[in-house]
Amino acid sequence: xxxxxxxxxxxxxxxxxxxxxxxxxxxxxxxxxxxxxxxxxxxxxxxxxxxxxxxxxxxxxxxxxxxxxxxxxxxxxxxxxxxxxxxxxxxxxxxxxxxxxxxxxxxxxxxxxxxxxxxxxxxxxxxxxxxxxxxxxxxxxxxxxxxxxxxxxxxxxxxxxxxxxxxxxxxxxxxxxxxxxxxxxxxxxxxxxxxxxxxxxxxxxxxxx
Numbered sequence: 373x374x375x376x377x378x379x380x381x382x383x384x385x386x387x388x389x390x391x392x393x394x395x396x397x398x399x400x401x402x403x404x405x406x407x408x409x410x411x412x413x414x415x416x417x418x419x420x421x422x423x424x425x426x427x428x429x430x431x432x433x434x435x436x437x438x439x440x441x442x443x444x445x446x447x448x449x450x451x452x453x454x455x456x457x458x459x460x461x462x463x464x465x466x467x468x469x470x471x472x473x474x475x476x477x478x479x480x481x482x483x484x485x486x487x488x489x490x491x492x493x494x495x496x497x498x499x500x501x502x503x504x505x506x507x508x509x510x511x512x513x514x515x516x517x518x519x520x521x522x523x524x525x526x527x528x529x530x531x532x533x534x535x536x537x538x539x540x541x542x543x544x545x546x547x548x549x550x551x552x553x554x555x556x557x558x559x560x561x562x563x564x565x566x567x568x569x570x571x572x573x574x575x576x577x578x579x580x581x
Contacts, residue, residue, distance in 0.1 A: 378407040386420070386434065387455050387465045390483035391500040391519035391531070393550075393568060400426040414440045424457075431458040447471040463489035479504040497522050512538035530555040537570075546572040 374380040385399035404422025411417070420434040436453035449469045456462050470482040483500040502517040514536050521529040533552040540547055548570035555561045 378405050389485040389487050389498040391498045461491040477506045494524050528557050544574045
């Protein structure tokens with residue numbers, strides 16, 4: 373439906389800084405229309421207009437500019453977005469992603485992002501390093517990452533994760549296992565181990581691992 377009519381429905385929060393897990397980015401049900409307004413060879417402008425259910429209906433709007441470039445062996449993407457809702461919350465998110473293939477089956481990704489909203493009146497930011505190993509093409513991979521999160525000038529959390537993702541049973545079913553170790557300011561940076569289990573079902577097109 374989204375590919376044909378630009379209409380979508382999801383419960384995944386938009387405009388999140390890089391490195392957050394899916395369990396931290398979920399939101400109330402959202403229905404909207406998104407798509408590209410103009411695009412060039414390496415740049416693109418997109419817009420998103422949606423309604424979200426959260427103690428009533430909240431109207432949200434977003435516009436973003438994206439730029440894609442190549443720098444030696446690096447593949448870079450930068451984006452700047454502005455977002456608003458009818459509860460008078462205005463904000464912006466800046467993101468930068470650099471990708472590089474280290475070897476035929478090894479990949480490196482560097483991510484950084486910074487976000488500000490009127491509602492919270494402070495900056496949040498993250499820096500993430502990921503190393504991926506494609507164990508078997510289009511079947512399974514291993515992904516390790518370390519991330520640092522901050523609020524304004526204070527470091528808020530450090531995190532390390534390892535994700536194993538595999539296609540199982542059918543072409544459109546994927547499972548994930550992610551053990552993690554977190555060091556959070558609210559816990560005086562004491563170690564906090566955990567594990568996350570994931571199940572993805574895809575319909576109408578299969579993603580590459």
